[in-house]
Amino acid sequence: MKLATLHDLMVHELLDVYSAERQLVQAMPVMARKVSSAELRAAMETHLEQTKEHVERLKQVFELVGTTPRSQKCKGMEGLITEGRELAEEDIEDDVFDAGAIASAQRMEHNEIAAYGTLCAYASALGLDEVRKLLETTLEEEKATDQILSQLAESGINSMAKATA
């Protein structure tokens, strides 16, 4: 399909992040099961529920822009998920894995933050206020999750990994 306008590019990017979110719904429970910290697992489970809402919010956005979501795999997120899975398959201490799982999860969050930030700007440029509001709600949840992950790393999980010998 030819991308002739900013609207076309926005739909292209929406399909990309829709794929990313749906891949995360599959991958996050696997990652959450492998971590040792109860706090980190709880944070991952909370964000899994938010991620399911992100998928639903994107369906609303597709309706608003008059597009039926179709398959377009986000290879960037696929790569990040593969790297997370590969880390879990290493011979790795539990506490060190927790620190690594946070690093992996934050890469995923930063990918989403970039995607939603761009999409919010496109929605503004196109005067799609309702779309922008929906995307902004998700963007704020991604940013908050990123901060929670930083706090968990810096308030204990990195030190636990450091103490592992």
Ligand SMILES: [Fe+2]
């Ligand atoms: Fe998300």
Ligand SMILES: [Fe+2]
């Ligand atoms: Fe996220």
